[in-house]
Amino acid sequence: MNLAIDTTAAASADLVAIAGEHAVCDPRGVLYFPELSLLAVSDLHLEKGSSLARRGTLIPPYDTAATLGKLQLVMADYAPRIVISLGDSFHDGEGASRLHDDFRERLETLMAGRDWFWVAGNHDPDAPADLPGETVMELAVASLVFRHEPSKGQVAGEVAGHLHPCARIVQRGRSVRRRCFAGDGLRMIMPAFGAYTGSLNVLDRAYAGLFRRDSLIAYMMGKDRIFALPGAMLRPG
C-alpha cells in the first residue's frame, strides 16, 4: 500500500501497522492515523492530583496543566480532524466538574473544530460534565475498534488503553524502563498519557492472552524517538 505521510510529523515517529491500518507511533505517547486524520490518546487521568488531594495527599496541583500542555503540542503538530480520548480521561467521575476555569477553556479550545470522542473508562464511566464532545462506549473506524479496556483474547484491529503498558530491558548490566505502546500487528495497547499515571510491565499476567506470543513488540518511548524492541528482549518487573 502506498502511503502519503505527512513527513514533518513522521520525522520523529515510527510507522506501525495495526490490522492493516497504518499509524504513527509518536514518542510523546499518541497514535496518529494519517489516512483518517485521526489522533488517539489514552488515559489522560486529568485532575488526578485533586482527586488524591481529597484524601489528604496534597501532591502538586499541576498535573492537569502538564497533561494539557503536552496535548496542545501534539495537536499543533498533527492538527487531526478526529480525536479519540480512549477512556479514563478524568481520574474520577467528578474530575470534569473540578476542572479549573483556565483549564476548561484550554481544553475547549483544543476541542474546537474537531470531532471529539470521549470513550467511557472505568474511572469515568459517564460523560464529563459541561464539556462538548460525544461520549461513547466504543468506536469503530475503518477496520479498527477503539475501546478503553482490551477485550479478552486476540482481537484484530482493536486499539485500547487501560493497562498503562511499560517495558523494561537490561543492557550492559543496567536496567531501563519506559512507557510503551504494545502491539503484535493485530492490536495495539496505548501507553497512559497523563502526567501522574503509573505503568505496568507488558509481561505482567494482566496482559496474558492479549498478544500473539511471538509477535509482541514494545514500542518504548525515548526522548525524541520510539525504540521498537521484540518481546524476547524484554524483562518482567
Place this chain on the structure above:
Amino acid sequence: MPGVARTRHDHFLFQFSLGLRPPPRYLWRVTAEPHLSEDNAAIHLPGPFVRWFAEKGWTPRAHQMELLARAQAGKSVLLIAPTGAGKTLAGFLPTLTELAERPKRKPGQARRGIHTLYISPLKALAVDIERNLGKPVAEIGLPVTIETRTGDTPAHKRQRQKLAPPDILLTTPEQLALLIAATDARRFFEDLRYVIFDELHSLVTSKRGHLLALGLARLRTYVPDLRAIGLSATVAEPDELRRWLVSQKPSHQAHENTVEGPAGFTSSQPSQPMAGLITVAGGAKPEISILESRERVPWAGHSARYAIPEIYEAIRRHKMTLLFVNTRSQAEMLFQELWRANEDALQIALHHGSLDVGQRRRVEKAMADNALRAIVATSTLDLGIDWGDVDLVVHVGAPKGASRLAQRIGRANHRMDEPSKAILIPANRFEVLECRAALDANYIGAQDTPPLLGGALDVLAQHILGTACAAPFDADVLYEEVTSAAPYAGLDRHTFDRVVGFVATGGYALKSYERYARIRRTNEGLWRVPHPRIAQQYRLNIGTIVEMPELNVRYVRQGTVAGYGGRVLGKVEEYFAETLRPGDNFLFAGKVLRFEGIRENECVVSNGGGKTQIIVPSYAGGKFPLSTYLADQVRGMLADPESWHALPEQVEDWLRLQKEKSVLPKRGDLLVETFPRADRHYMVAYPFEGRLAHQTLGMLLTRRLERANARPLGFVATDYSLAVWGLDDMGALFAAGRPSLDSLFDEDMLGDDLEAWLNDSWMLKRMFRTCAVIAGLIEKRFPGQEKTGRQVTVSADLIYDVLRSHEPDHILLQATRADAAAGLLDVSRLADMLSRIRGRIVHKDLEQISPLAVPIMLEIGKESVNGEANETLLMEAADLVEEAMGAGLAGGLR
C-alpha cells in the same frame, strides 16, 4: 584506692554492661579522671546504694559520681567515655537514686507518669539495657519499673503503658515522635524528670537526629526543668552535642554548667547555651599494625585478595578475630575467599545488614558464646553492643575515617591481660597511605565525625503535622519551641511559615487545595487537624528512614519459582535483582545462589554453582567517603619524602618513581596531569577529597570541558583522584589557556553549572522521594495496605517532574536541593577544596601515564559513569535488534 577494690569495681562495671565477662584491661589505666575525694561528700548517694556497693566490695567511679552531682543540681550533662567505661550506669544513676527515695504512692493518689525516658538508636540496645538494668535494680531492691517500647511492642502492651506508665521507659526516636503526637502527650510526660540519649554521637548526624531534637524541644515545653543526659563515644566537636542537649534560647539558664574541674573535665563557654561536659579519657593504646605483605600490593581494587593467606594465618593464631570491611559486597567476597582457604574448617561467620535478622541474631549469639573463630562484618556491628572474647580486629580496606577505626578496634578492648590488637589490610597502594595516616591519627587521638547539618525542612513538616495531631497549636509559640532545638536555631520565620503552609495545603502557588487542608486555622488563630483520619495517616508514616526498595531473597529448590515456602536469606536492593537473568549466579549470604526469578516482592533463588561467572551485588549505601582529616594527612604524607620510611618498600618505590617521572604535589596544592594513551587524551587530578566530592567535580568538569569544545567522553572518580578522558589534547588546551586550568577549576562552577546539572540528575529524584515521604507528601503506607517500593518511586519521579516545571521554588524542592548539596554530592567539601587550591594548581603535561595515575586508570571501564545514559542504552539495544533481524521489525514498515 587499694588495688583489689579497684579491680572489683571495674568488674562490676563491666558485668553491668556485658553480663559475665572478665574486666577490660584498660580500665585499670584510666588516670585522667578526677580522684573521688571527701569533697564529693556533698553528692547524695542513698543508703541502699551505699550498702549495695559495700556488699559487693565496689566503689562508684568518679565520673559516675560527678554526673550524679551535676544532675542533682538540676543540670543537663554530656558524658563522653570509651566503650565499657560504665557509661550506662552513669546515665541511670541520677534516675535510680531519685526513684529510690521517692515516697510510696498512697492509695487513692494519682498514678505517676514516666520518670525517665531513655532513647537509643537501636531497638536491640533498648532491649539490652532493660536486661542489664534489671539486675542491679533487683539487687538493691528498688521499687522501680522498667519497660521497653519499640516497633515490636504489641498493641495491648502499648495501650497498657499509656494507662499505667513504667518509671523508666526505654525507646527509640520514632516511638518518641509517636508519643508526642498523641492527644494525651502532655499528660503522659508531665512527671518526666530525665531524658537519656545513648550513642548520641550517632543519633545526631542524620534526619533522625533532627526529628529527635524537635521531640526534645517539645518535652522541654511540657517540663521546663527537664534534665537531658547525653552518652557518647569520643567526638571531634563535643560542643555541638552539648548544644544539642539544651534549649538554644538564652533565657534557659538551668543547664549552664561551668566547672573548675580537675584534668579530664572541660568547662563550658557561656556564649551559647550548652550542657555540661564530663570526659573520661580513653584506655590503653591498642597495638595496631599494617600488614606488611610478602605479596605484591595491587595498584587498584578493593578485594585485598592478595592477603587472604596472611589473613587466614592470623585467624588461626588467635582465639576470635573480628574482620571489618567497608561494604557488604566486600564482606561477601572476603567471606567466600576465607572459606576457600579454610583447610582447618574453622568456624567463620558472616554478618551484614542485608542478611535476615534471624541469621544475624544467630551469629551474634554464637559470637557471645565464643563458638566462632572469625566474623566478617560491616558497620552493622559498629554500634553499642559489646561482644565475646575477641582478641584480634582485622580491618580489610582502608578505614576511611580515624574515629571509625578507633571505634571498631574498641571491640577488641575487653581482654584482661593483653592490649587490644588490630591489623589493617590495605587493598591497594593508595590505601596503604590511608592506613598509615589512620594509624597515626589513632595514636595521636585525632577524631573526626561528619559535621552536624542544619535541620531539614521535610522533617520539620512531619513534626508540625504531628504537633497538630496532639493538640491545636499557635504558630508563634511553636516557632519559639522549634528554634530552641539546636539544629533549627537558625531557622527564619518566613521559612517556618512556608513549611506550615506546606503542611496545610501543600504550599502551592496555585491555591486549589484550600478545601482539602490537612491543618486549618480556627477562629482563635490556632492550627488544628480537621479530621481524625489525618492523624491516623500521620501515625503510619512517621519516621525519617526511607528505605531503598528491597526484595526478600527466598531460597527454594531449583526450578520452583512459582511455588511458595523456602527460607528467607535476607534482602537485596531491587535495582540489582532487576539486572539478573534466570540462571545467573550471584554471591549472597556467603552462598553462591542461582537466580530463578522475581515473584512479587521476592527474589527467588536456588542453590548455585557450576562454572559460570559469579556476580557480587553492589549496594547503593554503605560506601563511606574518605574523611577530611585523613585526606589531609595523606596529602601531607605524599608531600613529605621523610615520612615514607614508615611505608612498605614497594609503596615507597612507587612514590619515588612518581617524583622522577612527574611530580608530587605540596600538601596544599592540586596536581593535574595530562597525557595521551591509545587514541584518547586523559586528565587526572588528585584532590583526595573522597569519591562523592570527586564525582560531583567530574560531572561539572565534563560539562565545562564540553562547553570549551574539548570533547570529553567520560570520567571516573575514586576516593583519591579523578580522571577525565576525551578526544582532544587537554594538556595543549590548558597550556593555551583554552580554558586555563584556573578557570576550569573556578569556584563559579558551583553556581549555574551545578544547578543545571542537578535538575536533570536521577540522584535528585531519589532524594526528592525521600523528602516527599518524610514530609508526608506521599505516604509510606496506607492503613491496611503496604505500597511496594516501585509504586512510590514512580509517582515520586512524576511528581518531581511536574513540580519542577511548574513551581521550581517550591519548599520541598528547596529541601531536596539542600539535601543533595550536603549529602550525596558533598558540595560543601568540594567548595572548600576549590577555594583551597585557587592559584595552587600544578599542571604536568606528560608523554605517558604517570605512576600515580595507574590506580585510577585501572578503574576506567569497571565503573559506569552514572545512570544518565539510559537513552544510549535503549539505542544500543534497538540497534542490536535491527542488526540481527533487519530493519523491518524494529521500524514497523520502514
